Amino acid sequence: MSLPNHEVQHRVTGKQVALTAHAALLIGALFFIVPALTGWDSHGGYLLALTFYWLFFCLPVIGWHALEGNDGRLFSEKIAWRDWWILPLLVLQVGLVAIINFVPNTSILSQGGMYLALLIAFINGPVEEIAWRGGFLGTFRDRPRLGFWLGWALFVTWHVPLAMSVGIVFDGGAMALIGGAAALGLLWAWIAWRTGSVFYVSLAHGLTNVFVLWVLFDRNGFAA
Numbered sequence: 001m002s003l004p005n006h007e008v009q010h011r012v013t014g015k016q017v018a019l020t021a022h023a024a025l026l027i028g029a030l031f032f033i034v035p036a037l038t039g040w041d042s043h044g045g046y047l048l049a050l051t052f053y054w055l056f057f058c059l060p061v062i063g064w065h066a067l068e069g070n071d072g073r074l075f076s077e078k079i080a081w082r083d084w085w086i087l088p089l090l091v092l093q094v095g096l097v098a099i100i101n102f103v104p105n106t107s108i109l110s111q112g113g114m115y116l117a118l119l120i121a122f123i124n125g126p127v128e129e130i131a132w133r134g135g136f137l138g139t140f141r142d143r144p145r146l147g148f149w150l151g152w153a154l155f156v157t158w159h160v161p162l163a164m165s166v167g168i169v170f171d172g173g174a175m176a177l178i179g180g181a182a183a184l185g186l187l188w189a190w191i192a193w194r195t196g197s198v199f200y201v202s203l204a205h206g207l208t209n210v211f212v213l214w215v216l217f218d219r220n221g222f223a224a
Contacts, residue, residue, distance in 0.1 A: 030161035042167030058131040069138015073196035102211040112223030117214035125206030133192035
């Protein structure tokens with residue numbers, strides 16, 4: 001897989017160390033926080049764990065790293081003509097998630113689950129993309145390959161404590177959650193690095209989350 005920009009050999013900066021340490025500490029904390037909160041209350045604890053993640057990782061990273069490192073393209077909907085195929089690729093990706101995860105479970109879906117999924121998905125999708133992709137894109141601009149793989153690996157790793165949620169059944173199990181994060185995170189990270197923007201991957205992430213979370217919420221009785 002080729003990444004844009006020639007890799008220039010520079011020393012790792014303080015901001016790069018800070019971003020990586022922030023992600024590692026957040027993941028480490030979630031190994032304790034997720035089981036504790038979901039053990040107290042599976043539904044409320046799961047939503048509180050997500051809120052903790054947004055407040056103490058995503059939003060600070062957006063403010064301290066993504067916005068500061070923005071070169072003007074981070075939220076741009078413009079893509080080069082040579083990259084026209086990215087849009088149908090993302091439509092295909094969302095469609096495959098719907099076919100694999102959503103369609104087989106339509107019999108259990110509820111209107112309440114849909115509303116909750118829409119709310120959570122369109123918070124989580126954009127803030128994750130801006131934080132993980134935008135944060136590492138801007139902060140590791142002088143070391144794009146390092147930033148790409150480090151950001152992807154940490155993004156996947158944060159789903160491990162999420163999979164430890166007590167009383168929450170993930171469709172396909174924990175490995176499907178982590179494997180899905182790895183595959184989709186790799187695609188979204190590559191598109192963000194190629195285009196310099198999180199605009200379209202945020203939309204794809206949000207739509208993907210709608211399908212996945214709708215099934216998750218209704219399978220686990222969140223909307224009951």
